[in-house]
Structures are given as structure tokens and as C-alpha cells.
Amino acid sequence: MGRKLVAGNWKMNGTNADLKEIEALGIAWAAPRVDIVICPPATLLSRMAFSLGGQPIRVGGQDCHAKESGAHTGDISAEMLKDAGARYVILGHSERRADHGESDAMVRAKAEAAHKAGLTAIICLGESLAQREAGETLDVVGGQLAASLPDGATAANTVVAYEPIWAIGTGKVPSLEQIAEVHGALRAGLKERFGEDAEGIRLLYGGSVKPDNAAEIFGVENVDGALVGGASLKSTDFSPIISALESSL
Numbered sequence: 247m248g249r250k251l252v253a254g255n256w257k258m259n260g261t262n263a264d265l266k267e268i269e270a271l272g273i274a275w276a277a278p279r280v281d282i283v284i285c286p287p288a289t290l291l292s293r294m295a296f297s298l299g300g301q302p303i304r305v306g307g308q309d310c311h312a313k314e315s316g317a318h319t320g321d322i323s324a325e326m327l328k329d330a331g332a333r334y335v336i337l338g339h340s341e342r343r344a345d346h347g348e349s350d351a352m353v354r355a356k357a358e359a360a361h362k363a364g365l366t367a368i369i370c371l372g373e374s375l376a377q378r379e380a381g382e383t384l385d386v387v388g389g390q391l392a393a394s395l396p397d398g399a400t401a402a403n404t405v406v407a408y409e410p411i412w413a414i415g416t417g418k419v420p421s422l423e424q425i426a427e428v429h430g431a432l433r434a435g436l437k438e439r440f441g442e443d444a445e446g447i448r449l450l451y452g453g454s455v456k457p458d459n460a461a462e463i464f465g466v467e468n469v470d471g472a473l474v475g476g477a478s479l480k481s482t483d484f485s486p487i488i489s490a491l492e493s494s495l
């Protein structure tokens with residue numbers, strides 16, 4: 247198992263003025279015992295990578311195109327993210343699946359591109375409220391896991407984030423039992439496909455992770471960290487979440 251991981255997803259938030267948050271994190275976490283990644287909007291990526299310099303906090307993209315280059319107005323390739331200083335890229339976030347019609351097959355192709363560029367893909371999946379209420383959660387996330395991960399997925403190049411859509415940005419969080427059930431099923435699905443190596447693929451929980459609920463979520467079996475949206479924007483919210491993960495070690 248690699249180190250536990252906290253990833254912050256800034257979504258479509260942040261301008262140059264917010265780089266001070268990263269500077270504060272860099273000072274607070276000069277020698278963390280967990281991996282820390284911030285995924286800012288693409289406009290801030292290279293400045294953020296530059297300002298972190300040789301510090302241990304990594305930066306990542308929020309999406310990439312499946313192709314290396316070409317006539318794709320508005321898109322960014324995995325190579326370009328790498329060139330800008332990224333080490334990670336979030337793929338298949340539910341907001342991209344919903345707003346941009348991204349299918350599992352597209353997510354898988356993007357993950358292959360990310361791996362080829364040397365990026366670690368954070369592949370997101372999760373059920374809607376209607377699917378949860380219909381008792382379809384394990385089928386839905388199992389299907390997304392099978393179809394969104396490429397065959398070349400390893401513990402080094404892939405992280406899976408379970409993000410129930412109804413928990414994102416809502417302040418609602420599944421029960422610890424519900425998180426344990428899904429993470430256990432994901433771990434079993436990974437093992438079935440990738441063998442014992444799958445033990446090392448980190449499984450993040452995402453959806454309304456906050457300083458006051460992080461510790462209990464990190465205590466759940468097969469939870470190897472978190473993907474954090476709103477609470478990653480301010481270092482004063484994000485730092486206690488990192489502390490909670492360190493305390494769980």
C-alpha cells in the first residue's frame with residue numbers, strides 16, 4: 247500500500263489571489279506523512295507547481311483529453327498537464343460525467359492517456375440518489391469500476407475515488423456502514439481483476455468531507471484518504487483534514 251492520500255479539487259474556483267492558500271499549506275506541510283495533492287483550475291496549475299517548488303505537496307489537473315495534441319479547442323492533454331507540473335489528474339468526476347456527457351469508455355481512454363504521460367489518474371465514480379434509493383449502488387459503482395479503469399491500472403498510476411453524487415457539495419454524507427460497504431465491494435472488484443496488486447490501489451472517499459467528519463471517515467476499512475472539494479479551498483479547512491488522516495496512521 248502506498249501512502250494515504252488527501253486530494254483537493256478546487257473545481258472552477260480560484261485566481262492568483264488564492265495562491266496564498268497554497269503557500270500556507272506548503273509551510274504547514276513541509277514533511278507530511280501522507281500524500282497531498284491540490285487540483286486547481288488549469289489557469290493556476292503551472293504557477294501553483296512553481297510556487298510549491300521542491301516541496302512535497304503535488305498538483306494535479308481536473309480533466310484531460312484522451313489525445314496527445316491536435317484540433318480540440320478548449321481541451322488540455324495529459325502531456326500538457328505534465329508539462330505544467332502536474333503529477334495527478336482527476337478523471338470521470340460526476341460533474342464532468344453530467345456536464346460534458348463523459349461515459350465510462352471516455353474516462354477509460356483519458357486514464358490511458360494519463361498513464362502514458364506519466365500521471366496518476368484519480369478515477370471518480372459514484373451513484374445518484376435515485377440509484378441509491380433503488381438499491382442499485384453496488385451494481386452502479388461496480389459497473390463504473392469495470393468500465394472506467396484501463397487494464398494497465400496499477401497502485402502507482404491509479405487512485406479510485408468513491409463519490410456518491412448526492413453527497414457532493416450537499417453536506418450530506420453516507421453512513422460509515424454505507425461507505426464501508428462500497429469500499430469493500432470496490433476493493434473486491436479490484437482484486438478480482440488485478441490480483442493481489444490491487445491491495446495497493448488507493449480508494450478515496452469524496453463528498454462533503456469536512457474537518458469535523460474526516461476522522462470518522464478515515465477510520466473506515468478500505469478508506470485510504472479523501473477527495474475534498476469545498477473544504478480544500480481554504481488552508482484552514484484543508485489542514486485539519488490532512489491532520490485527521492495523519493492521526494489515522
Ligand code: PGA
Binds near residue numbers: 413415455
Ligand atoms: P465536496 O466535493 O467536498 O465539495 O462535496 C467533493 C468533490 O466533488 O470532489
